[in-house]
Amino acid sequence: MLLGRSFQVIGIPWPDLNDGLFYNDVVKPPDSGKSLIHFYSCKYKSSAPLEGWLQRIKNEQITIDGEVITDPETILRIGSELVYRRLPWKEPDTPFSLEILYEDDEMIALNKPSGLQVLPGGVFQQRTVLTQLQWWSSDQSFSISEELHPVPVHRLGRGTSGILLCAKTKLARTQFAAYFADGTSSVIRNSTSEEGTKRKISKIYRALVTGIIHDDEVSVDQPIGRMQYPGVAQGLYVATPSGKPACSKVNVLERDEQGEHTLVQVEIQSGRPHQIRIHLSSIGHPLLGDPLYVAGGQPNCLHSEVVNQSFAEDGGYERPMKPVPGDCGYYLHAHQLILYHPKTNEKGFLVLLKVVKIVAPLPPILRTRSEAEDFHN
Structure with missing residues (x-):
């Protein structure tokens, strides 16, 4: 396992207005x-x-x-x-600080806070992880010979916190793209056999859901596809039989009978947009506080009018009045990431495979009682 620097904080406060x-x-x-x-x-x-x-x-x-x-x-x-x-506009209030959980010459893993969007889109064009990475890398480039261009290689929902993997080099981007295209799995072994190297990345999440999940383990294989949804130009991802295959493995960590909540760990074996939110809601246990997805993996207020047809100061539509995917309030955290390091040798073959395990500290609400006690002790 590789060891990297951790807990260095990067981030520059946002200007009042973006650049348009x-x-x-x-x-x-x-x-x-x-x-x-x-x-x-x-x-x-x-x-x-x-x-x-x-x-x-x-x-x-x-x-x-x-x-x-x-x-x-x-x-x-x-x-x-x-x-x-x-024209330039003031984007909604957004966190700007990011912890570096792991860094080397090929990659960097960040601890993304809830409320920060990964890539530009909608009203968030400047207040994104990508912008902070660009600002940080421009400063770093003064002290090194090669200019850095770190970019996220996957997405986390704006309301999701935790590990965001970013590539610094073209090599790493290519390798990570292949990893994600192949899917994710909990099976990563210290072996060079075909079986042991088939899957090269594992993503493990923590989530707090409504209701009590009675089974200790639940596998969800509900397909995920898109439907038309006012306020979401490209369509909203939902549970649908005509969607693409998706698989999530849910393990119950702790049940709160009094509060009617369940703390779970989720391993995703595919990477569909909003997969965990959709899968947990599809089995009748939406994420606690999720403003969008309800039981069945469908959006809240589906048949209600969701777009204000008047136009805003800049001429565009007003923000949708009903929930959209970027709304926050739910509890989902990318807790662990295990992957093979992307470094190759001069001939382009993988060197002796090195496994990197990265852990993002848990928010207090997503800790078990024993983890909370250990933290305070």
Whole structure:
């Protein structure tokens, strides 16, 4: 097992406003002859309603070939370059500090706090783990000869805390991509046999669920797929027979009969988005505090109106009024990660396999009673 530095904290406080965004388009033959407002309101109708795009045009946020255009009826010509500038905005309050649990020349593992998004998306364009990694690596590059470009190689939900694995090199990115493509499993052995090396990564989570799970072990193999859901442009992941295969192994750690809660450990043998939240809710035990998924692995308030059709100050839609995947409040923690180190030799073959085990300290609410006593002692 490799040993690395731990508990170093990185992170820079967020500026009040982000830098805004620029979206570029080149007019293609099918769009030649269309009006500016027709192009944006039809192609990007999920970004803003018609009135919102009119506001953006009149607010001088769109240029054609470098010239600001305020007439929404301007006719587009093939090959013209369009740029829409989204004005800077204040993103929601978000943690910024990250613990380094493990680091070497190839990889870095961070302890992500709940509430921090991993990659840019939606209202979170700057306040993400990726931004903090970029800021940190730019400082580190002054003291080393090779510039660093660490990037997350998987995602954790915004409300999920714990281990986030990041690659520093192209080699590590390639190896980790292969690991995750192959799936995850609890079986990692110190062996070079085909069976022992088939799976090269294991992810173990802690979660607190509603209700009492009576069986000590439960295997969940509910397929996960997407459905249309207002406020989620790419569709919402849910339990559905037509989805992709997914497997989770749930072990009960402690039952709270009085509070009607169960503390569980979950090993995932696939990596579908929101898998643990969906699987536990599909067996009738949603995560405690989960605002989105309810029993059956379906979203809360599915048949209710979930989008405010008025538009916000920047012309875009107001935030959905009902739960969306990025909402926090549930208790899920990526507790342990066990993997083969990605380092290879000059010929490209794996060297003598080294197993790295990384552990993220547990939040108090996800500790068993004995773990809590040990911590305080």
